[in-house]
Amino acid sequence: MAGRLEDKTAVITGGANGLGRACAEQFAAEGAAILVADLLPEPGRVTVEAIEAAGGQARFIELEATDQAANEAVAAAAVKTFGGIDILVTAAGISSGDYLSGDTERGLKRMQQMAEATEINPAAALLDLDLDDWRRVIDVNLTGTLLAIQAAGAVMVDQARGGAIVTIASVAAVDPLWGAPSYPVSKAGVWMLTKNASRTLAPLGIRVNAIGPGFIETNMTAVFDQTEDYRNLILGNTPMGRFGKPHEVADLALYLASSESSYITGELIHPDGGWFTG
Ligand SMILES: NC(=O)c1ccc[n+]([C@@H]2O[C@H](COP(=O)([O-])OP(=O)(O)OC[C@H]3O[C@@H](n4cnc5c(N)ncnc54)[C@H](O)[C@@H]3O)[C@@H](O)[C@H]2O)c1
Secondary structure, eight states, X not given: OOOTTTTOEEEEETTTSXXXXXXXXXXXXXXXXXXXXXXXXXXXXHHHHHHHHTTOEEEEEEOOTTOHHHHHHHHXXXXXXXXXXXXXXXXXXXXXXXXXXXXXXXXXHXXXXXHHHHHHOTTHHHHTXXXXXHHHHIIIIIIHHXXXXXXXXXXXXXXXXXXXXXXXXXXXXXXXXXXXXXXXXXXXXXXXXXXXXXXXXXXXXXXXXXXXXXXXXXXXGHHHHTSHHHXXXXXXXXXXXXXXXXXXXXXXXXXXXXXXXXXXXXXXXXXXXXXXXX
């Protein structure tokens, strides 16, 4: 039986870990050729090997999401290696300026420092926010999404055969959550960028939708899962009473990337166990 993405090529930024990796594996299982683009070559290699071992087709390319030339090089590599781009998923993202996927110790230390600063000044997360930290989060999450859309979008427009772009926002696009404003503001930006891009690209047959996950079990949320107060806070606000699994986000990405969602564009959909119901 033909897969749902047979003969398609997908570029997945942040494809080495977590949600991007789940998308890469599920899309490949449905017949797409995958270009995994990520800052981290080692987990990128592991992802490609897992896809190949399952009978799929994938390559890795290094990407710093904030670098325009690097995004253009990713798009050019997809054309050279697989003949074009039909799907883009923008899953490269960070939760704080110094976030490094897989370095949970660093994340826990950061949370400890934040808790201590908040003890002294309850408004520290906002008033003492480091400007470099703010800039890096906005740069990677928001500007990185723009650059990926521009590079892959230009290829899709040239090809003149339509396309599907799926951005990864967050429930934080519509819920300020807690702590520093950088992350929710970056994700609200991704949401509006998605809506704006969907209007521009719809006449060209390119659909652009956003996914706004709740709390999903990845490297990014490991710090919450391992901190009792946060874990209780998150589970208490999630009516389904559990963290989500990466494949539960990839299932939605697959739907949005495939022709099953052919009349849907400009939407933000939340796989979040009921967190956001507005
Ligand atoms: N896990 C969740 O609960 C959750 C919820 C809502 C939104 N998100 C968003 O989903 C996306 C994926 O997060 P995840 O949970 O899979 O985390 P993750 O850490 O498992 O994966 C993120 C990937 O992005 C890559 N990346 C980070 N900065 C990069 C850069 N500058 N250039 C290129 N690649 C870079 C990392 O190397 C990593 O492979 C992020 O945008 C995140 O904000 C996650």
